[in-house]
Amino acid sequence: MTGTAPNSTAPKTVGAAKLAVRVSAITTLNALVTRFEFQRIDGADFPTFSGGAHTVVEMMDGEKKRLNPYSLMSDPAELSTYAISVRRDDQGRGGSLFMHQKIKVGDEMALSYPVNLFVLDLRARKHLFVAGGIGITPFLAQIKQLEAIGGNWELHYSCRSPDLGSYVDELTEYYPHATSVYYDDKKQLIDLDNLLDGQPFGTHLYVCGPKGMIDWVRKTATATGWPQAHVHHEEFFAPQPGRPFAVRLKKSELTVEVGAQESLLEAIERLGVDAPYLCRGGACGQCETDVLDSDGTFLHRDHWLEDDEKESGEKIMPCVSRFEGKILVLNR
Amino acid sequence: MSTFEFPPSIRSRPVYCVLEARPGKAHLMIADAEGAEALIDLALRAPELMAKAHVIYIPKATDFGAALNALNPAQYYEGPSYSAAVSRIKRVFSDASMGLQIYLSGTEGLMGQALSEAMQAGYDHTAIQTEHRGSLARRMQCVHCKGITEDVSNDPFQCSHCGLNLFVRDHYSRRLAAFQGVCIDAEEPGNVPPSKELYS
Ligand code: FES
Numbered sequence: 001m002t003g004t005a006p007n008s009t010a011p012k013t014v015g016a017a018k019l020a021v022r023v024s025a026i027t028t029l030n031a032l033v034t035r036f037e038f039q040r041i042d043g044a045d046f047p048t049f050s051g052g053a054h055t056v057v058e059m060m061d062g063e064k065k066r067l068n069p070y071s072l073m074s075d076p077a078e079l080s081t082y083a084i085s086v087r088r089d090d091q092g093r094g095g096s097l098f099m100h101q102k103i104k105v106g107d108e109m110a111l112s113y114p115v116n117l118f119v120l121d122l123r124a125r126k127h128l129f130v131a132g133g134i135g136i137t138p139f140l141a142q143i144k145q146l147e148a149i150g151g152n153w154e155l156h157y158s159c160r161s162p163d164l165g166s167y168v169d170e171l172t173e174y175y176p177h178a179t180s181v182y183y184d185d186k187k188q189l190i191d192l193d194n195l196l197d198g199q200p201f202g203t204h205l206y207v208c209g210p211k212g213m214i215d216w217v218r219k220t221a222t223a224t225g226w227p228q229a230h231v232h233h234e235e236f237f238a239p240q241p242g243r244p245f246a247v248r249l250k251k252s253e254l255t256v257e258v259g260a261q262e263s264l265l266e267a268i269e270r271l272g273v274d275a276p277y278l279c280r281g282g283a284c285g286q287c288e289t290d291v292l293d294s295d296g297t298f299l300h301r302d303h304w305l306e307d308d309e310k311e312s313g314e315k316i317m318p319c320v321s322r323f324e325g326k327i328l329v330l331n332r
Numbered sequence: 333m334s335t336f337e338f339p340p341s342i343r344s345r346p347v348y349c350v351l352e353a354r355p356g357k358a359h360l361m362i363a364d365a366e367g368a369e370a371l372i373d374l375a376l377r378a379p380e381l382m383a384k385a386h387v388i389y390i391p392k393a394t395d396f397g398a399a400l401n402a403l404n405p406a407q408y409y410e411g412p413s414y415s416a417a418v419s420r421i422k423r424v425f426s427d428a429s430m431g432l433q434i435y436l437s438g439t440e441g442l443m444g445q446a447l448s449e450a451m452q453a454g455y456d457h458t459a460i461q462t463e464h465r466g467s468l469a470r471r472m473q474c475v476h477c478k479g480i481t482e483d484v485s486n487d488p489f490q491c492s493h494c495g496l497n498l499f500v501r502d503h504y505s506r507r508l509a510a511f512q513g514v515c516i517d518a519e520e521p522g523n524v525p526p527s528k529e530l531y532s
Contacts, residue, residue: 123456125453125454126454196430197429197431198429199430200430201430201454201455202425202430202455222355224356224357225355225356225430225431226430227458229456230456
């Protein structure tokens with residue numbers, strides 16, 4: 001994914017156009033996951049998207065504006081509705097809890113234009129999907145997209161337990177031959193070596209799930225001769241809390257204290273400074289910011305910058321990365 | 333010496349590397365003429381590849397066949413021409429699994445055509461290694477009549493299909509595996525500069 005230009009129909013000025021929506025349905029799937037469906041307030045169709053795209057959901061939590069990215073999981077051919085599935089994260093910074101606890105049918109919200117950082121390579125002879133937990137969501141849209149064009153795909157989906165297997169029922173009902181499900185609590189593991197061995201030449205592999213799973217799949221694929229260009233992954237990091245730190249924004253002539261619970265990007269936005277972003281998860285590269293001066297340690301958490309760029313101390317991805325030290329001056 | 337340092341050019345022009353051993357379930361090596369030397373060098377550096385290697389070789393006017401065979405590849409095929417070998421190459425791709433590594437060496441025409449076959453089988457071209465050896469002759473497409481002329485080593489040259497005088501461009505089509513030849517005397521028919529050997 002690194003290095004590819006983000007694929008978006010959004011206007012170039014970041015934050016300019018948002019889609020004003022109303023929550024049209026809320027469906028509880030299981031103890032952790034709830035689906036939210038949206039329709040546009042103006043009644044128009046949503047912009048087209050391709051399977052794998054995400055939208056950034058704007059949540060007004062009192063004074064606080066939360067912006068969380070979620071994969072669009074609805075049918076790309078069905079543009080009257082966008083749907084996302086949100087896994088409740090009790091340890092997280094509160095965005096998913098806000099969705100679960102505060103959002104009601106009929107509420108008005110704003111969504112960003114869709115951006116796809118996890119596109120299908122349609123030259124593939126076959127698409128092999130490996131999903132872990134809530135990582136199933138981008139594949140739901142991709143499967144619908146492929147079904148519409150008669151694409152060849154196969155899904156291997158690992159869940160904690162049958163109770164938490166979001167969308168397992170519909171997947172196994174509609175696509176029994178293409179879907180394999182594995183339950184952790186039954187000690188069922190994906191036999192990855194076997195799975196990767198013997199896939200037809202021209203297969204593309206896609207993985208979305210916890211970091212450990214992504215690393216395992218990518219490493220195993222590389223070791224068995226799968227080229228990087230055939231292995232795709234989607235991994236958004238949620239910003240991690242950390243120690244507060246101060247930042248000087250040179251161009252805006254402002255100084256801001258980044259709180260323990262907020263990200264550097266959020267702190268910049270709180271001042272009303274327009275900072276670019278697309279994924280808010282360290283993946284897309286859009287928020288890359290030049291560091292003009294620093295004295296301290298960078299806590300780089302993105303997977304966009306190359307290692308030497310991280311070491312140079314000249315760049316930071318404010319959506320996920322933090323800083324500890326005395327001076328940080330950004331060209332923003 | 334069968335290697336040549338190509339001068340920097342436009343982005344369209346393919347660039348070549350030195351073949352390196354990569355992990356793989358199987359290894360497909362396709363070469364023509366002096367391309368055999370690149371495979372022999374590779375096998376010297378990584379002899380373990382050969383037990384899982386399928387070598388497809390088109391000797392043209394050279395005689396590296398015995399030396400290649402002596403590397404003991406799991407499968408060895410020698411064909412009189414690319415067109416004689418292409419059905420075999422297509423079959424290898426249609427039967428192959430992911431984990432196959434592809435090594436191409438020799439002339440640009442051979443490497444380009446084998447790479448195009450792999451692409452048509454759904455494989456990403458960036459994952460294929462190519463090492464140029466031997467002749468600098470090119471496979472050219474006439475942009476006017478679309479005819480292909482193989483082994484063009486002079487610029488300008490005459491299209492073997494329509495007879496136009498063509499300028500040899502570095503503009504390359506990966507799908508066609510051919511450089512583009514453009515009429516050089518369209519403005520002033522007959523005003524054709526003397527033909528020179530490529531890179532001379
Ligand atoms: S917004 Fe995508 S990397 Fe920061």
